[in-house]
Amino acid sequence: MIEVKPNPSMLAHQGSYGEYGGAYIPPVLEKQLQQLADFFDNETQKAEFNEEFIQLLKNYVGRPSALFHAKNLSEYVGSKIYLKREDLNHTGSHKINNCIGQILLAKRMGAKEIIAETGAGQHGVAAATASALLGIPCKVFMGAIDVERQALNVRRMRLLGAEVIATELGSKTLKDAVDAALGYYIENPTSFYLLGSHVGPHPYPKMVGYFQSVIGQEARQQILAFEGRLPDSIFASVGGGSNAIGLFSGFLEDKEVSIHGAEGGGDGTYPNTAATLSFGKPTVFQGTRSYCLVDDNGEPIASKSIAAGLDYPGISPQHAYLKDTNRAQYYPVTDQEAIEAYKLLSRLEGITTAIESAHAVALAIKLLKGKNELAIVNVSGRGDKDVEREM
Numbered sequence: 001m002i003e004v005k006p007n008p009s010m011l012a013h014q015g016s017y018g019e020y021g022g023a024y025i026p027p028v029l030e031k032q033l034q035q036l037a038d039f040f041d042n043e044t045q046k047a048e049f050n051e052e053f054i055q056l057l058k059n060y061v062g063r064p065s066a067l068f069h070a071k072n073l074s075e076y077v078g079s080k081i082y083l084k085r086e087d088l089n090h091t092g093s094h095k096i097n098n099c100i101g102q103i104l105l106a107k108r109m110g111a112k113e114i115i116a117e118t119g120a121g122q123h124g125v126a127a128a129t130a131s132a133l134l135g136i137p138c139k140v141f142m143g144a145i146d147v148e149r150q151a152l153n154v155r156r157m158r159l160l161g162a163e164v165i166a167t168e169l170g171s172k173t174l175k176d177a178v179d180a181a182l183g184y185y186i187e188n189p190t191s192f193y194l195l196g197s198h199v200g201p202h203p204y205p206k207m208v209g210y211f212q213s214v215i216g217q218e219a220r221q222q223i224l225a226f227e228g229r230l231p232d233s234i235f236a237s238v239g240g241g242s243n244a245i246g247l248f249s250g251f252l253e254d255k256e257v258s259i260h261g262a263e264g265g266g267d268g269t270y271p272n273t274a275a276t277l278s279f280g281k282p283t284v285f286q287g288t289r290s291y292c293l294v295d296d297n298g299e300p301i302a303s304k305s306i307a308a309g310l311d312y313p314g315i316s317p318q319h320a321y322l323k324d325t326n327r328a329q330y331y332p333v334t335d336q337e338a339i340e341a342y343k344l345l346s347r348l349e350g351i352t353t354a355i356e357s358a359h360a361v362a363l364a365i366k367l368l369k370g371k372n373e374l375a376i377v378n379v380s381g382r383g384d385k386d387v388e389r390e391m
Contacts, residue, residue, distance in 0.1 A: 121153025216250020
């Protein structure tokens with residue numbers, strides 16, 4: 001029987017991953033985020049909190065998510081590939097894991113309003129869903145371009161009762177949605193900011209990593225049950241980094257398992273890319289120190305990717321650390337490569353994944369071709385939202 005539980009080892013640090021992480025924030029938020037960090041640390045030590053989280057994952061989200069042997073894809077590639085099916089979760093992606101965890105914190109803190117940011121819309125939908133479940137008003141900030149290219153998810157958020165606020169800032173994508181949400185949070189520090197990815201100031205990477213670690217814990221138990229051994233390699237797409245760290249966390253101590261992250265490569269050239277770890281430099285961005293796509297003056301630039309959920313110039317501080325220590329390797333996957341994988345998986349397995357997840361599928365196809373290896377690919381979300389797009 002698969003146990004659904006967060007990984008306690010994700011609580012080991014205090015906001016730093018080597019030289020990365022920390023909280024670079026205006027003074028108005030210092031007290032609020034310290035209270036949140038202390039509250040999170042306290043609550044996650046309580047059996048009652050973790051039991052409520054686990055029960056909601058089981059009975060509301062539908063965990064554990066399946067680990068599916070993709071036989072047709074495996075035959076095509078020449079390696080044995082399993083897909084971790086986060087697309088089967090309620091709301092259609094991994095985002096709901098973190099949202100359920102944070103909404104329980106918000107409820108216990110007496111929050112009167114939830115604010116969130118979203119790119120592909122999956123986190124926005126999950127935040128709106130969790131807010132509806134517990135009866136808390138929700139505002140979701142989204143770049144104007146993403147509102148247009150992810151129209152289905154915008155309609156879903158509004159149906160769930162959330163207020164969707166389109167921002168015209170900057171490039172009108174995920175980076176700008178985060179800026180808008182942070183700006184609102186600074187002006188309204190009593191709101192609960194439900195940050196969706198493994199980025200931002202401490203304690204957000206720590207919290208998101210903890211709640212998403214259920215992915216890796218399940219995948220590890222499932223592959224051992226199916227194959228009697230660990231995989232040779234694991235793959236996940238990386239935008240901010242939450243679905244990837246969720247899977248990776250279950251295997252970080254297993255040196256025999258190689259870890260691969262697929263970044264949004266755009267057209268494959270700089271600066272027309274969202275491949276932060278491939279082309280970026282360490283800097284402070286949106287409250288944390290990590291890699292970021294920057295110009296010659298060290299200022300953040302707009303990222304470019306066909307996948308709204310990967311279209312972000314920053315990255316998780318833990319992924320930055322994993323890159324520098326060579327525990328994980330990160331590769332740019334172009335828009336065209338992702339589109340081809342998106343279509344191929346649909347035809348071969350009857351699974352239409354999100355274009356974000358298709359980046360991981362594309363990377364697995366490229367690196368596993370004819371290798372006869374055993375691998376897990378995280379399918380972080382379903383592709384309904386992308387079907388009507390011209391790709």
